Amino acid sequence: MEDQMMDGPSTSGRTENDTLFDAPPMAEQERMVEAVLFASAEPVTLRDLEGRMPPGCNPREALEHLRKRYEGRGVRVVRLGEAWAIRTAPDLGFLMQKETTELRKLSRAAIETLAIVAYHQPVTRAEIEEIRGVSVSRGTIDQLLEMNWIRLGRRRMTPGRPVTFVVTPEFLDHFGLESARDLPGLKELRAAGLLENRPPPGSLPLGQGDSDDDEPADEQAELFEE
Amino acid sequence: MEDQMMDGPSTSGRTENDTLFDAPPMAEQERMVEAVLFASAEPVTLRDLEGRMPPGCNPREALEHLRKRYEGRGVRVVRLGEAWAIRTAPDLGFLMQKETTELRKLSRAAIETLAIVAYHQPVTRAEIEEIRGVSVSRGTIDQLLEMNWIRLGRRRMTPGRPVTFVVTPEFLDHFGLESARDLPGLKELRAAGLLENRPPPGSLPLGQGDSDDDEPADEQAELFEE
Amino acid sequence: MAEQTLFSEKDPSVEERLAAEALIVDVDGFEGPLDLLLTLSRTQKVDLRRISVLELAKQYLTFVNRAKELRIELAADYLVMAAWLAFLKSRLLLPPDPEEEGPSGEELAAHLAFQLERLQAMRDAAAKLMARDRLGRDFFARGEEENVARIKTVTYTANLLDLMQAYARIRTKEDFRPFVMDRDSVFTMEEALDRMRHLLGFTGDWTDLISYLPDGWHSDPVKRRSATAATFAASLQLVKEGKAELRQSETFAPIQLRSLDEDE
Numbered sequence: 001m002e003d004q005m006m007d008g009p010s011t012s013g014r015t016e017n018d019t020l021f022d023a024p025p026m027a028e029q030e031r032m033v034e035a036v037l038f039a040s041a042e043p044v045t046l047r048d049l050e051g052r053m054p055p056g057c058n059p060r061e062a063l064e065h066l067r068k069r070y071e072g073r074g075v076r077v078v079r080l081g082e083a084w085a086i087r088t089a090p091d092l093g094f095l096m097q098k099e100t101t102e103l104r105k106l107s108r109a110a111i112e113t114l115a116i117v118a119y120h121q122p123v124t125r126a127e128i129e130e131i132r133g134v135s136v137s138r139g140t141i142d143q144l145l146e147m148n149w150i151r152l153g154r155r156r157m158t159p160g161r162p163v164t165f166v167v168t169p170e171f172l173d174h175f176g177l178e179s180a181r182d183l184p185g186l187k188e189l190r191a192a193g194l195l196e197n198r199p200p201p202g203s204l205p206l207g208q209g210d211s212d213d214d215e216p217a218d219e220q221a222e223l224f225e226e
Numbered sequence: 227m228e229d230q231m232m233d234g235p236s237t238s239g240r241t242e243n244d245t246l247f248d249a250p251p252m253a254e255q256e257r258m259v260e261a262v263l264f265a266s267a268e269p270v271t272l273r274d275l276e277g278r279m280p281p282g283c284n285p286r287e288a289l290e291h292l293r294k295r296y297e298g299r300g301v302r303v304v305r306l307g308e309a310w311a312i313r314t315a316p317d318l319g320f321l322m323q324k325e326t327t328e329l330r331k332l333s334r335a336a337i338e339t340l341a342i343v344a345y346h347q348p349v350t351r352a353e354i355e356e357i358r359g360v361s362v363s364r365g366t367i368d369q370l371l372e373m374n375w376i377r378l379g380r381r382r383m384t385p386g387r388p389v390t391f392v393v394t395p396e397f398l399d400h401f402g403l404e405s406a407r408d409l410p411g412l413k414e415l416r417a418a419g420l421l422e423n424r425p426p427p428g429s430l431p432l433g434q435g436d437s438d439d440d441e442p443a444d445e446q447a448e449l450f451e452e
Numbered sequence: 453m454a455e456q457t458l459f460s461e462k463d464p465s466v467e468e469r470l471a472a473e474a475l476i477v478d479v480d481g482f483e484g485p486l487d488l489l490l491t492l493s494r495t496q497k498v499d500l501r502r503i504s505v506l507e508l509a510k511q512y513l514t515f516v517n518r519a520k521e522l523r524i525e526l527a528a529d530y531l532v533m534a535a536w537l538a539f540l541k542s543r544l545l546l547p548p549d550p551e552e553e554g555p556s557g558e559e560l561a562a563h564l565a566f567q568l569e570r571l572q573a574m575r576d577a578a579a580k581l582m583a584r585d586r587l588g589r590d591f592f593a594r595g596e597e598e599n600v601a602r603i604k605t606v607t608y609t610a611n612l613l614d615l616m617q618a619y620a621r622i623r624t625k626e627d628f629r630p631f632v633m634d635r636d637s638v639f640t641m642e643e644a645l646d647r648m649r650h651l652l653g654f655t656g657d658w659t660d661l662i663s664y665l666p667d668g669w670h671s672d673p674v675k676r677r678s679a680t681a682a683t684f685a686a687s688l689q690l691v692k693e694g695k696a697e698l699r700q701s702e703t704f705a706p707i708q709l710r711s712l713d714e715d716e
């Protein structure tokens with residue numbers, strides 16, 4: 001680690017024992033102040049810096065060096081009353097707008113609808129309602145469309161030619177999936193404890209359960225494919 | 227706002243309309259990248275940077291400049307897969323007692339499973355079990371998923387299409403790795419053949435007449451078809 | 453050969469015996485037979501690549517025998533491994549039988565040694581990984597995220613676990629639902645009862661039961677069967693309720709139904 005230092009001969013003075021008698025070189029003190037200001041959750045006072053740094057350090061001087069170093073950079077060292085902090089340069093505030101989005105959990109209706117689309121795509125609204133056992137409000141579908149997690153798929157070639165829904169690349173990206181086929185099947189959900197460990201009545205004849213077509217989710221999906 | 231810029235004549239080109247035709251100078255792009263990375267605790271992806279910076283910018287190049295600039299300083303610019311972040315230099319951890327978070331205690335099974343996923347990825351559950359010689363409890367995988375250190379990868383194109391697990395950018399961030407290729411000792415392990423899935427010689431000597439529990443045997447078989 | 457094997461099993465060295473006893477006390481601490489084998493292999497104090505699998509098999513079998521003597525219940529997989537190692541040992545000790553099929557003892561031993569080496573390698577790798585400089589302990593992220601709150605947009609989000617749990621919830625709910633079949637060709641008794649209650653008032657005299665079948669349920673045999681059964685069951689219900697009576701002149705003759713209400 002010591003080799004990270006680049007300021008000449010005094011570098012060697014930075015070991016645990018020596019610091020008692022010999023403060024670290026100023027360049028090293030500047031590094032320390034930089035790291036503390038960066039990692040601290042709130043502005044740091046001089047006293048706090050003194051308490052954290054090895055004895056003999058001069059945080060005030062180190063701060064001055066650091067402030068100069070950051071002049072004209074994307075962030076600045078600023079003084080706020082008795083404390084110091086690193087802040088974005090004011091002219092770059094326009095870059096921070098994205099940071100201010102508020103995250104909220106999707107509603108239960110929406111996440112269930114999304115799950116059904118993901119597992120059964122392409123799927124019509126009527127099929128979603130059939131699987132959920134309750135009707136799906138227009139708002140729920142609209143929300144998922146607007147979030148770009150589902151989109152309209154091909155129309156079903158059945159009477160009424162209902163539209164179908166499929167998931168989008170944005171959906172896969174968000175959930176860290178390579179494809180919707182990577183979603184764990186019912187068997188795996190059960191193994192992961194996400195399902196009651198009980199086979200659905202009549203679906204798994206005893207003794208034949210573990211052949212390779214034992215993926216109810218997949219089968220179900222195929223049911224809905226054209 | 228614009229008047230804070232100090233990088234010579236091209237600065238004046240940085241108005242809303244001009245950016246469409248003229249990207250900001252590289253020094254300015256470096257400032258932008260610096261500001262965005264400083265403002266975020268999470269790694270920022272290249273794509274996110276591109277989305278936030280004016281059109282025509284080259285964040286990748288700006289990041290390289292920035293990384294050089296911070297070499298040897300109290301904070302460093304680190305790459306984590308396709309994302310970038312600023313982190314304090316590890317030799318200064320002693321200053322950060324206040325910020326230190328209690329690391330979550332992981333069971334031995336979880337630690338080993340994590341290492342196996344990291345070194346063997348993409349890896350199926352059956353392969354993890356083959357390497358550890360015991361079954362992997364569902365809690366172990368769940369815990370690693372929940373900590374966001376592993377995620378689902380592509381399914382294996384073998385019978386049963388088992389899901390695979392891979393490590394995440396959060397994993398890289400936590401362990402200070404630029405990519406999974408930088409895992410300690412990876413090359414040596416590969417050279418020693420210890421990352422191979424070597425099939426057992428001949429047919430499986432165990433569980434011959436016992437076809438009832440053929441589920442693990444099936445998965446085992448898949449494992450060796452690779 | 454065989455005698456020599458037996459001998460060494462019954463009379464293990466003192467060191468082996470002590471080791472085995474220490475291990476037995478701790479048997480819960482092991483994560484299965486492979487873990488135990490790895491621990492046993494350490495007593496050989498050699499590179500795992502040069503390990504004597506024969507020696508290891510003997511140590512393992514000694515362990516299992518000691519456990520039996522001490523009446524310690526070992527999990528099945530320990531016993532399966534013991535059986536396999538006994539098999540391996542015999543293959544390693546006996547001269548190769550040209551008739552015998554399958555891999556040689558050496559091949560099997562080499563694979564076991566590979567598995568042990570691989571497990572050890574993963575443990576070492578795990579230890580190295582955990583000993584790295586780590587976020588939140590050795591190096592740190594930005595403590596104070598910049599908040600230039602100008603545009604406040606609400607983003608709805610969910611993670612993969614939410615998604616899978618939601619799906620599991622729906623599918624679990626389905627487990628409790630009565631099994632729903634394709635109902636296109638099923639006419640239920642409730643439907644038949646409704647229909648007959650309605651029709652009974654209009655038909656004064658004896659009427660063939662078949663004429664109560666709904667339109668469109670006559671031709672398709674599957675549908676006809678279902679409708680007939682439902683209508684018959686419904687008519688029995690009506691008789692039971694005292695609202696109708698049934699008659700049939702002989703076996704397999706048409707069944708006829710008449711409303712009782714009219715008589716009153």
